[in-house]
Amino acid sequence: MQPNAFEPLFYQFHFYLFSLIAIASAVLFVTRKSPVAAAMWLVNVMFCLAALYVLLDAQFVAAMQVLVYAGAIMVVFLFVVMLLNLGHPSELGADIRQGWGRLLAGFLALVMVAELFVLWRAPIRWQLTLPAAETASQPNATGGVIGAIAGPMFKEYLLAFELTSVLLLAAIIGAVVLGRKSGGADAR
Amino acid sequence: MTFDLMIPGQLIGALLPDVVLMGGAMLLMLLAAWRRESDAWQRVVAVGALAVLAAAAAAVLWMMRLDADASIGVIAVDRFRWATDLLCIVGAGFAIALMSEQNPRARLVAGEAHVLVLLATAGMMIMAAARDLMILFLGIELMSIAVYVLVAMDRRRERSAEAGLKYFLLGAFSTAFLLYGVALIYGATGTTNLTEIGARIILYKLADHPMLLFGVAFLLIGFGFKVAAAPFHMWSPDVYEGAPTPVTAFMAAAVKAAAFAAFLRIWIEAFPMVVLRWFGPIWWIAALTMVVGNIVALSQKNVKRMLAYSSIAHSGYLLVAIASTTSMGSSAFLFYLLAYTLATFGAFAVVSVVSDGAERGTQLSDYEGLWQSRPWLAVGMTVFLLALLGFPVFGGMGFFAKWYLLQAAIASPAPLVTLSVILVLTSVVSAGYYLHLVRVMFMKERDGAAAAVPASGPLTRLVLITTAVLILVMGVAPERVATWSRLSAIGPAPSAISSLGADTPELMPPAVDPAARR
CATH class of the missing domain: 1.20.120.1200 (NADH-ubiquinone/plastoquinone oxidoreductase chain 6, subunit NuoJ)
Structure with a gap:
C-alpha cells in the first residue's frame, strides 16, 4: 500500500x-x-x-x-x-440465540454486507503482484519472513534457544514423575 | 584465559560446568529409566547424580584455576559465578544424599527425583552466570519447574500435593511479575544485557524514567517472592512444611542462594544508578523481613515451620548485604551464604532423621529428651541452631557470618546503622526459638510411649558430620573462607561510581539511613 x-x-x-x-x-x-x-x-x-x-x-x-x-x-x-x-x-x-444475541448477530451481518459493498466498489488490481519497490523493503530478499526469525534464533540467541530446550525437558520429566500411575508413593 | 563470547565454541567453553551438569543429567535420565524402579536402582541413580555433581564441581574448580575471564556478553565469567556455582553444587549434593535415604523411608520410588535436582542445579548455575535478562529468566524457570515437581513428589500425601500446587501457583504468579519487569526494562533501555542496561541508563539519563522504575519495581517483587522476603513470604512456611524434608533443605539453601546471587548481580551490574532510588524500598523490605520472620518463628510448634520462618529471617539478613551495594557487602554475602547453607542442611538432616518417612514427628514435642536417646544428634542440632543464631565458638562460622555482614553494613557508603541495630536485635529475638529447641532437646524427659528415633543411614550421617565439622572448623579459622569470599566478590563498576559523583551530585548515596532522616 x-x-x-x-x-x-x-x-x-x-x-x-x-x-x-x-x-x-x-x-x-x-x-x-x-x-x-x-x-x-x-x-x-x-x-x-x-x-x-x-x-x-x-x-x-x-x-x-x-x-x-x-x-x-x-x-x-x-x-x-x-x-x-x-x-x-x-x-x-444463557443461550446466545435470544435477545441481545440476535441483535448483535444482525449488526454483524449488516457490517459484513456493508463490507461486501465496499469491496465491490473498490478498485482491484488484476494482477496479484506487488510493485518492486515494496518487496525490497520486506525481509523476503534475504530468506523470507521465517529467515528473519530463524537467523537470530540460531545465531545471537542460540544459548537462550538451547536453554529453552533443557527447560522443556525438565518440564516433561516433571510431568512424567507427577503424572504416572505406578511408581511414586505406592510402587510396592 | 579470556573467552570471546561472540564465538559459539568459546561460549560453550565458558559454560563448561553447566554443560557437564546438563549432559550428566540427561544421561542419568536414561539410566533412571533403564531398569524397573526399585529402591536399589534409585540408589544407583543417586550415586550417579553425586558423580555428575562431582564432575561439575571439578569443572568449576578447573575454570577457577584457569582464572577464566570473558568479554562482555550474555554470560558472566568471574569468580562470583564460580563461588555461587560451588555453593549450589554443595547444596545439591547434600540434598541428593539426604533424599537417597529419605525416599525409601517415605515409600517414594522415583529415580527421576535426582535428575530433577541436577536440572534445578543447572538452572541455578545459569542464574549465577546470566548477564542477560533473557538468560536469567530461563535459568529461573529451569530451576523453578524442577523444584515445583520435587515439592509435590510425594503426591499421595495431601500436604505435599498442596505444597506443590501452592508453590506452583505463586511461583507462576511471581514469574509473571518478573517477566513483566524484564519487558518494561527492555522497553525503557532497548536491551536485555545487564552491562548494556547499566551503560544506557547513564548515557541517556534514564534513572528516573517511569517505565524503568516500574520495571525495576516488578523485578523487585518477582525476586521478593523467590527469596521469600517479607511482604511476599506467605507461601514459604506452608510449602517448606509440606515438601519432603530434603527438598525443603534444598529450597531453603540452594534455591535461595541462587536467587540472591542473581539479584545481587542485577542490582550491581545493571542498576548502580537506579539502586539509589530503590535504597528505601530495599531497606524496608530487609527490616520487615527480619522482624516478621523472627517474631512469627517464636510461636511455631512445628520444627519445619520454625525453620521456615527462620529462613525468612535469614533472607532479611542477606538483604542487608545487598542494601550495602559494595564489594565488601557481596563478600560478606558469600560468606554468609556458605555458613547458612551448611547450617540449614545440617538442621534439616536432623529433622529428616527424627521424623518418620511420612513427615510425622516434626513437632517440638518430638524432640523432647533427644539428648538421652540420640546424644550425637542432639549435639549436632545444637551446633546447627547456634550457627543459625550466630553464637560465638559453639556456633562456629555462623558468628563470623553475622560479624562480616555487620561490618559491611557499617562500612557501606551510606552506613546502615539502623538496619544493623535491627539485625542485632532480631538475632537476639531469634535466640528465643533456637535456644528453646535446644532446651527441649536437653532438659525435657522423653515420653516413654514415644516411638524410638530411627537410626540414620550412612549418607545422612556423612552430611551431618561434614556440615557440623565444617561449621566448627571455619568458626575457629575463618580467614581462608573470608579471603575466598573477598576474592569472589563483585562490586559496582568504578565508572558508574565516578560518573555518579561527577555530574549528578543529587544522586550520591544518602548520608544517613532513610529511617534516621524521617
Missing part, C-alpha cells in the same frame, strides 16, 4: 481495537465459571495477539500463534476439560 496520511491512523486504530478486545477477553477468561467458556475466551485472546503481531509485520509469529496456541494447545485444553467432564451445558450460561 502507498504511504499516505491515513496509515498511522489505520495502524493506531487497529492496535487499540485488538488490544482492547484482547484485554476484555482476558478479563472474561478469568471471570467465567465454566471452563469451556473460559477456554473459548482464551482462544479469543490468542487471536487478538496474533493480529497485533501482524501489525508489527511479524506474520510468521502471528501464524504460529494461531496454529500452536489457538489451535493445538487449546484443543488439548478442551480435550482435558471434556475428559474430566467439567463443561456441563448448564454452566455455559
Whole structure:
C-alpha cells in the first residue's frame, strides 16, 4: 500500500481495537465459571495477539500463534476439560440465540454486507503482484519472513534457544514423575 | 584465559560446568529409566547424580584455576559465578544424599527425583552466570519447574500435593511479575544485557524514567517472592512444611542462594544508578523481613515451620548485604551464604532423621529428651541452631557470618546503622526459638510411649558430620573462607561510581539511613 496520511491512523486504530478486545477477553477468561467458556475466551485472546503481531509485520509469529496456541494447545485444553467432564451445558450460561444475541448477530451481518459493498466498489488490481519497490523493503530478499526469525534464533540467541530446550525437558520429566500411575508413593 | 563470547565454541567453553551438569543429567535420565524402579536402582541413580555433581564441581574448580575471564556478553565469567556455582553444587549434593535415604523411608520410588535436582542445579548455575535478562529468566524457570515437581513428589500425601500446587501457583504468579519487569526494562533501555542496561541508563539519563522504575519495581517483587522476603513470604512456611524434608533443605539453601546471587548481580551490574532510588524500598523490605520472620518463628510448634520462618529471617539478613551495594557487602554475602547453607542442611538432616518417612514427628514435642536417646544428634542440632543464631565458638562460622555482614553494613557508603541495630536485635529475638529447641532437646524427659528415633543411614550421617565439622572448623579459622569470599566478590563498576559523583551530585548515596532522616 502507498504511504499516505491515513496509515498511522489505520495502524493506531487497529492496535487499540485488538488490544482492547484482547484485554476484555482476558478479563472474561478469568471471570467465567465454566471452563469451556473460559477456554473459548482464551482462544479469543490468542487471536487478538496474533493480529497485533501482524501489525508489527511479524506474520510468521502471528501464524504460529494461531496454529500452536489457538489451535493445538487449546484443543488439548478442551480435550482435558471434556475428559474430566467439567463443561456441563448448564454452566455455559444463557443461550446466545435470544435477545441481545440476535441483535448483535444482525449488526454483524449488516457490517459484513456493508463490507461486501465496499469491496465491490473498490478498485482491484488484476494482477496479484506487488510493485518492486515494496518487496525490497520486506525481509523476503534475504530468506523470507521465517529467515528473519530463524537467523537470530540460531545465531545471537542460540544459548537462550538451547536453554529453552533443557527447560522443556525438565518440564516433561516433571510431568512424567507427577503424572504416572505406578511408581511414586505406592510402587510396592 | 579470556573467552570471546561472540564465538559459539568459546561460549560453550565458558559454560563448561553447566554443560557437564546438563549432559550428566540427561544421561542419568536414561539410566533412571533403564531398569524397573526399585529402591536399589534409585540408589544407583543417586550415586550417579553425586558423580555428575562431582564432575561439575571439578569443572568449576578447573575454570577457577584457569582464572577464566570473558568479554562482555550474555554470560558472566568471574569468580562470583564460580563461588555461587560451588555453593549450589554443595547444596545439591547434600540434598541428593539426604533424599537417597529419605525416599525409601517415605515409600517414594522415583529415580527421576535426582535428575530433577541436577536440572534445578543447572538452572541455578545459569542464574549465577546470566548477564542477560533473557538468560536469567530461563535459568529461573529451569530451576523453578524442577523444584515445583520435587515439592509435590510425594503426591499421595495431601500436604505435599498442596505444597506443590501452592508453590506452583505463586511461583507462576511471581514469574509473571518478573517477566513483566524484564519487558518494561527492555522497553525503557532497548536491551536485555545487564552491562548494556547499566551503560544506557547513564548515557541517556534514564534513572528516573517511569517505565524503568516500574520495571525495576516488578523485578523487585518477582525476586521478593523467590527469596521469600517479607511482604511476599506467605507461601514459604506452608510449602517448606509440606515438601519432603530434603527438598525443603534444598529450597531453603540452594534455591535461595541462587536467587540472591542473581539479584545481587542485577542490582550491581545493571542498576548502580537506579539502586539509589530503590535504597528505601530495599531497606524496608530487609527490616520487615527480619522482624516478621523472627517474631512469627517464636510461636511455631512445628520444627519445619520454625525453620521456615527462620529462613525468612535469614533472607532479611542477606538483604542487608545487598542494601550495602559494595564489594565488601557481596563478600560478606558469600560468606554468609556458605555458613547458612551448611547450617540449614545440617538442621534439616536432623529433622529428616527424627521424623518418620511420612513427615510425622516434626513437632517440638518430638524432640523432647533427644539428648538421652540420640546424644550425637542432639549435639549436632545444637551446633546447627547456634550457627543459625550466630553464637560465638559453639556456633562456629555462623558468628563470623553475622560479624562480616555487620561490618559491611557499617562500612557501606551510606552506613546502615539502623538496619544493623535491627539485625542485632532480631538475632537476639531469634535466640528465643533456637535456644528453646535446644532446651527441649536437653532438659525435657522423653515420653516413654514415644516411638524410638530411627537410626540414620550412612549418607545422612556423612552430611551431618561434614556440615557440623565444617561449621566448627571455619568458626575457629575463618580467614581462608573470608579471603575466598573477598576474592569472589563483585562490586559496582568504578565508572558508574565516578560518573555518579561527577555530574549528578543529587544522586550520591544518602548520608544517613532513610529511617534516621524521617
